[in-house]
Amino acid sequence: xxxxxxxxxxxxxxxxxxxxxxxxxxxxxxxxxxxxxxxxxxxxxxxxxxxxxxxxxxxxxxxxxxxxxxxxxxxxxxxxxxxxxxxxxxxxxxxxxxxxxxxxxxxxxxxxxxxxxxxxxxxxxxxxxxxxxxxxxxxxxxxxxxxxxxxxxxxxxxxxxxxxxxxxxxxxxxxxxxxxxxxxxxxxxxxxxxxxxxxxxxxxxxxxxxxxxxxxxxxxxxxxxxxxxxxxxxxxxxxxxxxxxxxxxxxxxxxxxxxxxxxxxxxxxxxxxxxxxx
Numbered sequence: 001x002x003x004x005x006x007x008x009x010x011x012x013x014x015x016x017x018x019x020x021x022x023x024x025x026x027x028x029x030x031x032x033x034x035x036x037x038x039x040x041x042x043x044x045x046x047x048x049x050x051x052x053x054x055x056x057x058x059x060x061x062x063x064x065x066x067x068x069x070x071x072x073x074x075x076x077x078x079x080x081x082x083x084x085x086x087x088x089x090x091x092x093x094x095x096x097x098x099x100x101x102x103x104x105x106x107x108x109x110x111x112x113x114x115x116x117x118x119x120x121x122x123x124x125x126x127x128x129x130x131x132x133x134x135x136x137x138x139x140x141x142x143x144x145x146x147x148x149x150x151x152x153x154x155x156x157x158x159x160x161x162x163x164x165x166x167x168x169x170x171x172x173x174x175x176x177x178x179x180x181x182x183x184x185x186x187x188x189x190x191x192x193x194x195x196x197x198x199x200x201x202x203x204x205x206x207x208x209x210x211x212x213x214x215x216x217x218x219x220x221x222x223x224x225x226x227x228x229x230x231x232x233x234x235x236x237x238x239x240x241x242x243x244x245x246x247x248x249x250x251x252x253x254x255x256x257x258x259x260x261x262x263x264x265x266x267x268x269x270x271x272x273x274x275x276x277x278x
Contacts, residue, residue: 006108009125017096028143057099154245176274187217188233191241235263
């Protein structure tokens with residue numbers, strides 16, 4: 001499965017922070033509602049992302065052995081002034097620099113508390129890469145701007161999501177993910193833009209595939225299992241890799257013209273309703 005090098009995650013966090021800052025300073029309406037996170041305005045979304053990055057920076061820097069309440073995180077909530085794009089962008093840039101610097105200094109094996117039972121800085125580098133990558137999609141969609149993401153990052157975001165679902169099934173008995181059980185059902189994710197898919201498949205499997213990137217997700221009596229590749233499934237979600245990523249994270253409607261669904265759409269909807277993290 002995809003797992004990028006630690007330095008790549010650090011580079012990507014820096015890159016994504018820069019892209020999100022561009023949205024903030026683009027003239028977009030900071031008070032406008034984010035369609036994919038309707039409880040937030042664009043400014044509230046950015047403050048949420050920056051606050052999460054600052055929280056993780058403190059966790060890693062102090063080698064925390066337990067959770068740290070957000071009220072103990074310096075400048076967690078961002079600049080005092082509201083509606084000031086320049087101040088918000090500067091705070092976000094400083095936040096990214098702090099986190100990336102701390103992650104690089106710590107290294108991937110530094111012991112740090114983590115909520116998914118992976119107690120090291122490597123977990124947080126990966127988690128924050130995808131936290132900001134997906135929330136940047138929220139921001140760009142709200143601002144009416146185009147969204148792109150490197151194929152290896154998109155593929156890794158899907159894999160991390162699947163791992164979180166499997167972790168929730170194993171450890172959170174009241175989580176809605178526990179309903180994603182029962183053998184004989186499967187989901188096939190298929191990226192149709194094979195040029196990007198070839199790069200991803202080559203890095204993961206040692207071979208190229210003319211069919212592009214794919215994941216086969218199978219329900220079992222215990223937890224979901226998945227593998228790279230292609231196979232007939234109960235339902236198939238097809239489209240460019242970025243569109244598949246956004247749909248799988250519930251950021252793109254299944255009726256979007258970029259997507260094609262083959263088979264039992266109800267199973268895919270069932271998954272999306274219950275894999276609710278993020």
